[in-house]
Amino acid sequence: MRIAVSNGHLVCPGQRLDGPGNLYIADGRIVSAGARPDGFTADLEIALDGQYVCPGIVDLSVHTREPGFEHKATIASETAAAVRSGVTSMVCPPDTRPVTDTPAVVELIHQRRQRLDKTRIYPLGALTKGLDGQQLTEAAALKRAGCVGLSNVDKPIVDTEVLRRAFEYAAGFDLPVFIHPEDHYLKNQGVMHEGKISTRLGLPGIPETAETIAISRSLLLIEQTGVTAHFCRLSCARSVELIAMAKQQGLPVTADVGICYLYLTELNVDGFNSQCRLWPPLRADRDRLALLEGLMSGVIDAVCSDHQPHDEDAKAVPFSRAEPGASTLEVLAPLAFNLVATRGFKLEQVVRSLCTRPASIIGIAAGTLAEGAPADLFIFDDNRQWTVAAEQLASAGKNTPFDDWEMNGKVTHTIVGGKPAYQDN
């Protein structure tokens, strides 16, 4: 298929593009980001009026819930939601059922995705078998099957010897580890940020040291083992400082933040709002500001949706019993682009943190509009206003903390592998 995108505003930090331009796609690849190639005839002409044309978003964390939790969501429902937000590649954590700890599960995920031909899926393998925190998984086999990294997600590896060996083993196969930093003991029974609001609501709190101690512990083992590590979902100011220090020392670390944490705080939990029960917890406003600053300065490499769709029952319970997580895929692009108007981000910084950096963190050829690159891209119209309505989300998870929020900007087209995967009507 041959597609011509004309009169857009191309944004690609890698190619130093940030201005008017045309894009030509043929046979799944970008053939030109500039002049129309000689004799190019398009099957599909997309004529724009200055809308942004960006490399497809590489979302570092999307729970599709498949296999195992299909009552919450499926690969079909969530890839359909993903393309509505310009997400052309997504990383899926291994906390499936069965756990993604064998090549067989990885193959199953790939098969289910292939039939749909929407967003590409890059699974993470489990760092320990069954996420039990004790026995190492077959990292080499998982890598061969297509895993781009290993993670224990929310299950703690309490035994530091196991953690050390898991890091060492992964390092030997050049597999990055994805760390959700949280000290199991300090988290205790906590369900929200420990602070003013948890005290008032009488909800058990999670102190910020639960995160910072876990980061510190991992950093020292990263230094010792030489593993490449990615820290998932930083939530507090102090964590940003720790990552900045580690980068300054030259440790091979990267970090991301979930989109919710740039907009919401502990205050949104007030009224026992179970849609704002997230993991890690939403913290204080000064933490939110530090995360924004960290993203702007590049200490935090990437922003992701941290999409966690749930069935209705998972949230229709008292706060402490609600399952953590929010359905965020469809607000990722508008909320990220909104940082340009509201927080002084450069367009290029937003695209870098959504597309370019995540692609390099998982080592895939994406996040660029370079000639010859796979044609994964999306078009964003920042003049399109819309209002989030939970029931209208394409995701099977209607659990959004942003119900009724006004969004400035909308994804109008998403192209995956040179084929239209989504077009807004």
Added chain:
Amino acid sequence: MTPHTIQLDQHGRLKHFLTTEGLNRQTLTSILDYAESFAGVSGRAVKKVPLLRGKTVANLFFESSTRTRTTFELAAKRLSADVLNINIATSATNKGETLQDTLHTLEAMHCDMFVVRHGNSGAAHFIAGQVAENVHVINAGDGRHAHPTQAMLDMFTIRRHKPDFESLRVAIVGDIAHSRVARSEIHALNILGVSDIRVIAPKTLIPDNIESLGVRVFHDLTEGLQDVDVIAMLRLQRERIKNAVLPSEEEYFRCFGLTGTRLRVAKPDVIVMHPGPINRGIEIDSQVADGDRSVILQQVSHGIAIRMAVMAMVMGAAPDSSGGDN
């Protein structure tokens, strides 16, 4: 919606009673005044008034409790309501029925009011958000969050002895961190105009940022009790020692147990309250618990009057349930 807005109707009247937080002084005062009118009922030969005749009150206790459930039951019966006691700890939710299903089942039986106790903070608020428009919810204790009728019976007890709230010094002693009673008392005392509210406990039992609720923190009992008019003791759960929050009951009593000697630094007419059940020799010495400054048993009988008042008010059966504006 925050707990304190969901409990008011559009005219600012109480339709649920979930927390003392965010209510105005007039509302709290009218609860206390109204309870005064019931305080005599229990002493009469015929102990019933017909305010809630034909209404059905369901006590939903997800956490076991004898004392609170009994006083709610008595209060409802004295208002002539029919009472259902549903002990959920052994009931349908254990068979996999969701909380929502249980509520809807009870609603289908045309219950007019749910009195809810639940181990999770925010549970009563959650239930109030689920029930039909004409069903009322009273919080009988949710997790660590609130226990508003206990706080109001404490205010009632204080007012009977010391009617001028604004001049009072009040100390709350014990496990503030895990106490719904403490939180509800702190809000109520602030709303009623008490300017000197102190919380006294070891650091491990004081939650983060408690000062933001309008209290001063003391870690020394003698210092904290200096010249206080009211001492509100809290019950210490044994599991705090198991969970490495405290070293031993003995050390706790040595440092934070209320004894006759310690009581001497308080005002001579100080009153000592305790929500019960008492751990004698752990948080309070028997001599103090049974002594002339103790009002612990009065609190129990006041509990019935307060619960009658609150039940009648949320059901709109009170002569003037208006709370005015905030």
